[in-house]
Each structure stands twice: as structure tokens, then as C-alpha cells.
Amino acid sequence: MTQTPLQTDVAIIGAGPTGLFAAFQCAMLRLNCLLIDVLPEIGGQCVALYPEKPIYDIPACPAVEGAQLIANLEQQLAPFNVPRLLKHRLESLSGHRGDFTLGTDKGAHIKAKAVIIAAGAGAFGPNRPPLDGLEDFENSGAVQYYVRRKADFEGRSIVIAGGGDSALDWALALKDKAEKLYLVHRRDRFRGAPESLRQLDEAVENGQIEKIVPYQLHALHGQNGALEAVEVVDLEGNTRKLHANTLLPFFGLATDLGPIARWGMDTVRSTIPVTPSSCETSLPGVFAIGDVATYPGKLKLILQGFSEAAMAAHSIYPIVNPDQALHFEYSTSKGVPNT
The missing domain is CATH 3.50.50.60 (FAD/NAD(P)-binding domain)
Known part of the structure; x- marks a missing residue:
């Protein structure tokens, strides 16, 4: 029996800090999104590798431990009730900008108009x-x-x-x-x-x-x-x-993009080159943010991943709503929409 595909505007691959903030940015723009991660819980490396390690370069947080940062991002995202598929490894991607089909190792199928890859270091293990x-x-x-x-x-x-x-x-x-x-x-x-x-x-x-x-x-x-x-x-x-x-x-991580490397995008040593102004990859409609993304001047900082999440979300808006202009408002005046 064929499983009914899950329908969403944006499929976000990776539920680490950058993926969670990308979901928030999409939700603020009224874009439906779905978080997908191979790990059994959200948080990516922050939770899996260093939940008690202090992070010092998050704006307005003099120091925050990895697990607490994820808890804060989860709280920020909570009003939107963004669905998630955990313990699912993305195996396949087909289609084109505005109409993608993604498949996981558990047999789930997702229909999405755009894709954000926030996979961090990809599959990782210690050197x-x-x-x-x-x-x-x-x-x-x-x-x-x-x-x-x-x-x-x-x-x-x-x-x-x-x-x-x-x-x-x-x-x-x-x-x-x-x-x-x-x-x-x-x-x-x-x-x-x-x-x-x-x-x-x-x-x-x-x-x-x-x-x-x-x-x-x-x-x-x-x-x-x-x-x-x-x-x-x-x-x-x-x-x-x-x-x-x-x-x-602590000799770094050995990383592997896994199936993502076979999706037809340009890759460079387990990273994905993107257009800096939009974070779009060489495959139209697919965006990459966070550690997995690369471009001239790239800084591998969580705060830069947050900026890239916002740029990707705004670049995706016209893909999902081709007939609507996005009138940008500051969150201070716009607030969190009622859901």
C-alpha cells in the first residue's frame, strides 16, 4: 500500500539550531514547513555532542550551553506547532523548483515546493x-x-x-x-x-x-x-x-553528506556551494544553510547560520507564493502571528 505523501511548503532537512531557526523564519512568513532529522531528538550536534558546552557567540546571550540554546529555540518555535519527522534519513529527492518529492529510509514521502538543507556536518563521527x-x-x-x-x-x-x-x-x-x-x-x-x-x-x-x-x-x-x-x-x-x-x-569530525551528495547539486569536500544573497544551491529551489553551506567569506558560526536561515526563508516566499508580493515588516511591529 502506497503511503500518502506529506504535503508542505518547505521541507527542512536537519533539526539542529539552524534548522530550528529556519522553521521559525518560515513560520513567521506563513510558510508551512516540516523538520526532518535522522536523530531521535531535535538539537543536532548541540544536543548529541556538547549539551553542556558553553557557546559564547549567540547575540544577547553572554554564554549559553548547547542544550539550553536548543530549548530556547524550541520555545521560540512552539507557537507554530511545526511538525517533524525524527529518526528519518532522507534518501531521495526528485522533481523541480516548486514541486519536489522527498523519500526517507522509513518509507515516508514528502511533497514540498522548496527544500532547505540544514544538515550541519552531515553524517559525522570523530577523527x-x-x-x-x-x-x-x-x-x-x-x-x-x-x-x-x-x-x-x-x-x-x-x-x-x-x-x-x-x-x-x-x-x-x-x-x-x-x-x-x-x-x-x-x-x-x-x-x-x-x-x-x-x-x-x-x-x-x-x-x-x-x-x-x-x-x-x-x-x-x-x-x-x-x-x-x-x-x-x-x-x-x-x-x-x-x-x-x-x-x-578533539581532532575534528569526519563528515559525509551521505545521499545528499547524489542529488545533483555541486558539492565541495562535504559542503554545498550556495549563492550568498539567497543561500540557493546549484539545484533551483534547494537551499543550504549553516555549516553545510559554503561561499566566499563564510564563517562557520551558529549566528551566521541564523542569518542564512532568514535569507533562505525570504528567498523561498516567492516560490510558494508566486503571485503575492512580500511586504517585509520588522518582527517588533509584526509580532508572532496567531496560529
């Missing part, structure tokens, strides 16, 4: 360090790639490896929880916001974090999945053992 015996320590929880609850690291001796924002942010977030915290990087230069670098220098000076530079991971020592020490090596081959029971390697 794992090439260390012997790594899997045993992963299985025991001694090696972890995500921090879901800071309380789980209370009193631990922790090695954090990496030189980017994630390594810096978690070193700063866990320094007051850990008994001992090492930060390992192959050079004494870290890629982070100036304020994070200032806080790192302060924590090092206060003895809360010990920088181990220029070193990189070399071996793990322990028995039956219980980590006892992390061995590091410098460029000259000199080794050093750091006594620790937890290793947090």
Missing part, C-alpha cells in the same frame, strides 16, 4: 587517533570524543589532545572539575578565540592546566580498558608519560 589498543579504552569510556555531562569528569586526571576550539573550550570548562588536566598539542599555538586564549594563559599560570607542547599522542598504557597513562612524543622522538585515567582527543 580517531591511530593508537594501538584504542578500541579497548573506547569501550571502557577511558577514551571519549564528546562531553555530554561535565559532572562525569569530576576528580579525573584528564589528557585533552588538540589545538582547536573544542580542545580549548573543554579544557577551560573541565579545569575546575579535573584533579589534573593536561592539554597536548603538536605546537605551542592554538586556534581559538582571543578571549579563550587569554583564559588558557591564565589557567596555565594558575596551575589549573598544564600545557604539553610541542607533543602529540604516541601510546596508551593500561590494562583491561583502564587507562593508566598517555604517552606523548615530540618532534625529536623524545617521549613522556602523562599519568591519566581519561583521554579526550
Whole structure:
């Protein structure tokens, strides 16, 4: 028996922060939309990877944890009762601008006039360090790639490896929880916001974090999945053992667009080029926003994804309502429409 297709104006692929805000922007323009995500809950990486990680670049929020940001976006969207398909992976896209058909791995079919891809990094997983015996320590929880609850690291001796924002942010977030915290990087230069670098220098000076530079991971020592020490090596081959029971390697995510890459759009290294003024892809009627979208001058910040969500929604309006002019009003005067 063929399932009746779900009808909507805009199908939004991805229910992370950018996808949720895109749904809000569409709803404010009276565009019906549907959120689709492969995860069992909304929130994307904010909830799946770092619900307790503070985010500092959301306007009007000096600091907000990932899970709280999603809760705020959900509250903002709540008056519109936007439907969602969770635990559904988009497998197929056919049709054209104004008349698309999408299919999921669960057999659902969606008819939409436009599509917004807010898939973040796509399918993602951690870049794992090439260390012997790594899997045993992963299985025991001694090696972890995500921090879901800071309380789980209370009193631990922790090695954090990496030189980017994630390594810096978690070193700063866990320094007051850990008994001992090492930060390992192959050079004494870290890629982070100036304020994070200032806080790192302060924590090092206060003895809360010990920088181990220029070193990189070399071996793990322990028995039956219980980590006892992390061995590091410098460029000259000199080794050093750091006594620790937890290793947090932050070497970025391995990403994959999955079926999206086969939909006929231009792609560049797991990202989708878009027109900056509209966020439309090379496939007319399909838009991409957030981390998955790329263009000259692109900043991979949630706040830029929010801006792209608004641009995409306004660009989609004439596709859904070709005979109606959009008279833009500020939300301060327009308010949230009664639904």
C-alpha cells in the first residue's frame, strides 16, 4: 500500500539550531514547513555532542550551553506547532523548483515546493587517533570524543589532545572539575578565540592546566580498558608519560553528506556551494544553510547560520507564493502571528 505523501511548503532537512531557526523564519512568513532529522531528538550536534558546552557567540546571550540554546529555540518555535519527522534519513529527492518529492529510509514521502538543507556536518563521527589498543579504552569510556555531562569528569586526571576550539573550550570548562588536566598539542599555538586564549594563559599560570607542547599522542598504557597513562612524543622522538585515567582527543569530525551528495547539486569536500544573497544551491529551489553551506567569506558560526536561515526563508516566499508580493515588516511591529 502506497503511503500518502506529506504535503508542505518547505521541507527542512536537519533539526539542529539552524534548522530550528529556519522553521521559525518560515513560520513567521506563513510558510508551512516540516523538520526532518535522522536523530531521535531535535538539537543536532548541540544536543548529541556538547549539551553542556558553553557557546559564547549567540547575540544577547553572554554564554549559553548547547542544550539550553536548543530549548530556547524550541520555545521560540512552539507557537507554530511545526511538525517533524525524527529518526528519518532522507534518501531521495526528485522533481523541480516548486514541486519536489522527498523519500526517507522509513518509507515516508514528502511533497514540498522548496527544500532547505540544514544538515550541519552531515553524517559525522570523530577523527580517531591511530593508537594501538584504542578500541579497548573506547569501550571502557577511558577514551571519549564528546562531553555530554561535565559532572562525569569530576576528580579525573584528564589528557585533552588538540589545538582547536573544542580542545580549548573543554579544557577551560573541565579545569575546575579535573584533579589534573593536561592539554597536548603538536605546537605551542592554538586556534581559538582571543578571549579563550587569554583564559588558557591564565589557567596555565594558575596551575589549573598544564600545557604539553610541542607533543602529540604516541601510546596508551593500561590494562583491561583502564587507562593508566598517555604517552606523548615530540618532534625529536623524545617521549613522556602523562599519568591519566581519561583521554579526550578533539581532532575534528569526519563528515559525509551521505545521499545528499547524489542529488545533483555541486558539492565541495562535504559542503554545498550556495549563492550568498539567497543561500540557493546549484539545484533551483534547494537551499543550504549553516555549516553545510559554503561561499566566499563564510564563517562557520551558529549566528551566521541564523542569518542564512532568514535569507533562505525570504528567498523561498516567492516560490510558494508566486503571485503575492512580500511586504517585509520588522518582527517588533509584526509580532508572532496567531496560529
